[in-house]
Amino acid sequence: MRLDVVTIFPEYLEPLNVSLVGKARARGQLDVRVHDLRAWAHDKHNTVDDTPYGGGPGMVMKPEPWGEALDSVIESGEGQPVIVVPTPSGRPFTQELAVELSEKPWLVFTPARYEGIDRRVIEEYGDRLDVREVSIGDYVLAGGEAPVLVMVEAIARLLPGVLGNAESHRDDSFAPGAMADLLEGPVYTKPPEWRGRGIPDVLLSGHHGKIARWRRDEAFRRTVRNRPDLIERADPAAFDKKDREMLSILGWGPGPDGRFGRVAPDVEE
Ligand SMILES: C[S@@+](CC[C@H](N)C(=O)[O-])C[C@H]1O[C@@H](n2cnc3c(N)ncnc32)[C@H](O)[C@@H]1O
Numbered sequence: 001m002r003l004d005v006v007t008i009f010p011e012y013l014e015p016l017n018v019s020l021v022g023k024a025r026a027r028g029q030l031d032v033r034v035h036d037l038r039a040w041a042h043d044k045h046n047t048v049d050d051t052p053y054g055g056g057p058g059m060v061m062k063p064e065p066w067g068e069a070l071d072s073v074i075e076s077g078e079g080q081p082v083i084v085v086p087t088p089s090g091r092p093f094t095q096e097l098a099v100e101l102s103e104k105p106w107l108v109f110t111p112a113r114y115e116g117i118d119r120r121v122i123e124e125y126g127d128r129l130d131v132r133e134v135s136i137g138d139y140v141l142a143g144g145e146a147p148v149l150v151m152v153e154a155i156a157r158l159l160p161g162v163l164g165n166a167e168s169h170r171d172d173s174f175a176p177g178a179m180a181d182l183l184e185g186p187v188y189t190k191p192p193e194w195r196g197r198g199i200p201d202v203l204l205s206g207h208h209g210k211i212a213r214w215r216r217d218e219a220f221r222r223t224v225r226n227r228p229d230l231i232e233r234a235d236p237a238a239f240d241k242k243d244r245e246m247l248s249i250l251g252w253g254p255g256p257d258g259r260f261g262r263v264a265p266d267v268e269e
């Protein structure tokens with residue numbers, strides 16, 4: 001997979017040389033190219049921003065450097081990239097979107113600063129390419145570089161051969177499949193006792209069925225506590241008899257439309 005990042009702070013992307021993404025680069029699984037937007041700003045001060053039309057605080061990133069930068073990056077490769085525009089006003093970045101983007105051969109990220117990029121740039125490339133405006137959460141950061149690091153890490157770990165154990169992301173929170181729409185429960189490793197705290201007996205039982213059930217029950221406990229919205233919007237067809245029993249213990253039951261909601265307050269969680 002090829003990844004291009006156009007930014008006014010190339011050094012902010014240094015963490016892409018470290019750990020999982022750095023190793024994937026070193027192995028040639030990821031071709032990451034970071035570009036300095038100011039290379040396409042031609043005045044004495046390499047200006048990339050200007051005052052907003054209509055007034056108001058802050059500055060807006062000028063269209064010309066972005067246009068030249070994106071033309072140059074796009075022309076340097078084969079085929080068409082997906083352009084990922086980090087912005088708090090974009091669609092939420094989810095595990096589902098990470099999976100979708102991990103299947104694309106080429107992504108170009110455009111992290112902005114100031115009040116964002118002149119709208120015409122998004123329109124210009126949106127007319128001929130797949131452009132995704134994406135938010136990593138309901139808060140506003142000073143720039144899009146940290147969101148790019150977040151997205152690249154989430155995407156890169158899904159690429160074949162990047163994680164040491166290909167099964168590792170199967171049970172992740174939000175992973176499509178067995179634990180669909182549930183958060184992952186607690187995990188433990190050796191030693192079996194630490195500061196007087198043991199580990200749940202079932203994990204030592206060697207009984208795969210019981211361990212799987214325990215993990216799913218713990219996932220329900222955690223999801224009910226931290227992200228009840230995930231249970232509320234889950235398709236009830238995804239819940240088997242044991243799931244329903246667990247939800248009932250936790251004070252949750254089906255409503256008139258079959259979807260689950262809290263029916264008893266403060267039952268064991
Ligand atoms: C200060 S923010 C611009 C905020 C803009 N006034 C707004 O409210 O949409 C500057 C840049 O940081 C990045 N950014 C900030 N928060 C983000 C978030 N939650 N998700 C993705 N990108 C974000 C985007 O690249 C954005 O253009």
